[in-house]
Amino acid sequence: MIGAFKNGKKLIKLLQNQKTISVISPVNNQKVSEFIKCNEQDVNDLVENSYNAYKSGIWSNDFRFRSKVLRKIAYLLGNNIDRLAKLETEQIGRPLREMRLQLSRLPEWFEYYSSLIRVHEDSVKPFSGNYLNYVKRVPLGVVCQITPWNHPLLITVKKLAPALAAGNSVIVKPSELAPNSIIELAQICTDAGLPNGIFNVVLGDGETGSHLIKNDLISKVDFTGGPETGRKIGKIVGENLCGYIAELGGKSPMIVFNDINMDNVVNGTLFGTFIASGQTCIAGTRILVEENILNEFIFKFVKKAKSLKLGDPFDEKTHLGPVITAKQLNYIDEIVNKSIKQGGKLLCGGRRYEKLPEGNYYEPTVIVAEHSNIIFHTELFGPVVSICSFKNKEEAIKLANSTKYGLGCSIWTSNLSVAHSVAQKIDSGIIWINDHHKNDPSSPWGGLTKESGIGRENGIDSYHEYTQTKSIIVNCDEYKSDWFGDITTRYS
Numbered sequence: 001m002i003g004a005f006k007n008g009k010k011l012i013k014l015l016q017n018q019k020t021i022s023v024i025s026p027v028n029n030q031k032v033s034e035f036i037k038c039n040e041q042d043v044n045d046l047v048e049n050s051y052n053a054y055k056s057g058i059w060s061n062d063f064r065f066r067s068k069v070l071r072k073i074a075y076l077l078g079n080n081i082d083r084l085a086k087l088e089t090e091q092i093g094r095p096l097r098e099m100r101l102q103l104s105r106l107p108e109w110f111e112y113y114s115s116l117i118r119v120h121e122d123s124v125k126p127f128s129g130n131y132l133n134y135v136k137r138v139p140l141g142v143v144c145q146i147t148p149w150n151h152p153l154l155i156t157v158k159k160l161a162p163a164l165a166a167g168n169s170v171i172v173k174p175s176e177l178a179p180n181s182i183i184e185l186a187q188i189c190t191d192a193g194l195p196n197g198i199f200n201v202v203l204g205d206g207e208t209g210s211h212l213i214k215n216d217l218i219s220k221v222d223f224t225g226g227p228e229t230g231r232k233i234g235k236i237v238g239e240n241l242c243g244y245i246a247e248l249g250g251k252s253p254m255i256v257f258n259d260i261n262m263d264n265v266v267n268g269t270l271f272g273t274f275i276a277s278g279q280t281c282i283a284g285t286r287i288l289v290e291e292n293i294l295n296e297f298i299f300k301f302v303k304k305a306k307s308l309k310l311g312d313p314f315d316e317k318t319h320l321g322p323v324i325t326a327k328q329l330n331y332i333d334e335i336v337n338k339s340i341k342q343g344g345k346l347l348c349g350g351r352r353y354e355k356l357p358e359g360n361y362y363e364p365t366v367i368v369a370e371h372s373n374i375i376f377h378t379e380l381f382g383p384v385v386s387i388c389s390f391k392n393k394e395e396a397i398k399l400a401n402s403t404k405y406g407l408g409c410s411i412w413t414s415n416l417s418v419a420h421s422v423a424q425k426i427d428s429g430i431i432w433i434n435d436h437h438k439n440d441p442s443s444p445w446g447g448l449t450k451e452s453g454i455g456r457e458n459g460i461d462s463y464h465e466y467t468q469t470k471s472i473i474v475n476c477d478e479y480k481s482d483w484f485g486d487i488t489t490r491y492s
Contacts (some may be wrong), residue, residue: 001036003035003038004038005186005201007200023176023179026325027093029358032090032180033091037204038338039208042202046211046213047171050171051141054141058195061167062140067115068193070164072193072258073110073188073192074109074114075192076192085103088103091149091153091178091180092150093323095313096314102154105154105439106154109158109441110157111172111452113161113164116463120463122134131473131476132473132476136469137467137470138474143175143219144170144172144221144307145222146173146213146221146224146225150279150324156172156174156446159457160467162457162462163331165466166463170198172200172201172202173203173209176203176205185202186199196206201452209426214236220244220466221237221244222465223250224247230453244454246453248407248447249281249452252272252283253286254287254409255410255411256290256412257285257413257418260414262300264358268436269436270301270304271437273287274319277362278381279323279324280437281407283437285385287387287388288387288389288400289387294389297387298366298387301366302348305348310355310364320361324381329488332380332381333362336367339367339439340367344368345372346367362384364383393421397426400427404449406447407410407448408428408429410430410432428445428447429444439458440458444457
């Protein structure tokens, strides 16, 4: 049992606190592990430790060292993918074959930012008179990252790599539902040569996170989670005059035009919908289909959905694992039933998977519903998709933009003119054409609407999120002015 990760070590016992939290597997609702919850004093000690490490300059002042360590982290991550994938599957129930593929890409983020440090250039700005004005990017200080349970390592790495590259000290508060792999990531970073105190992990629940973001030494908070929690954090951050990044909710549309290869699009939209059992903010949970191909699409999509295998996530033949908690399972079932009462037509699924009653399994569910139906607008975080038709391009755009979310969207068409024109009018921060759910370290990731968040992950945008500018202005002439003694100086 551990309580935190501080100065390169797993703390087995925190003297100030003995409260514990259990990590429960969604596969069978049995305890996987247990950890000690950090209290306010524990949190403040960790923040002070991170601040002292930052002020020492051992990390922030040496970009070559940072680049070298990030490359080493990438290497060690690559050597530990299988072990980390098993940890992820154990705590969140996502199929092991999916986890191996997802985690195999983690080294790319550290490789990308390791290189970016070496090539990123400061700037020289125009300035009136004989002056040199150069602008440097400098780290923020101590940053706090609150990460979710659905992609524990991926989302943490997306945040951690640019923050470390920029020279900050980082404190991560992982979800209490899935902290185990994050502790292992911290150990890998230490083994790679990351100095003590530069990356600490705080374990606990929402109360623990609240203690963390209220600390005056925190320069920025980076949060991924639901809009409601995002607003609460934003209020606290505002009181502290602290920077804030938030990746929040999504209800991503997938727009299917009638000029597509039907079988290919069915496979692509099925992936966009049911990957990770739909437990991702970018999941394509609204499929908009041009009306003259609606029946054919529905027939093939439902047939394919019914063929998906639910079961043991460690079985290589399993397609879908459980949803994260029994509470979430009940919520999904509640919204599906409300949708049906509102006129939604259930085509498959719509119930708990009875063959595995000990776990939180829900059948892949397809509902045909009008855009006014609750299922069209509610983020479920489960294997549920709604389908509706559209008459023309203009209606497709209107339906796609008819929710409060604006994170992702995919457009399926062989007509590139249509694809690009529609993409320009969709209110989403990420748009795929003839694909869905693709991600790359160099490509910005974030929403266009408030409900989907503020700020950006990935790419140079994220690096800039974790830095601030320092403008240095040099007078290149000998200083000869006497402002208070020579009236001509004042008015020249």
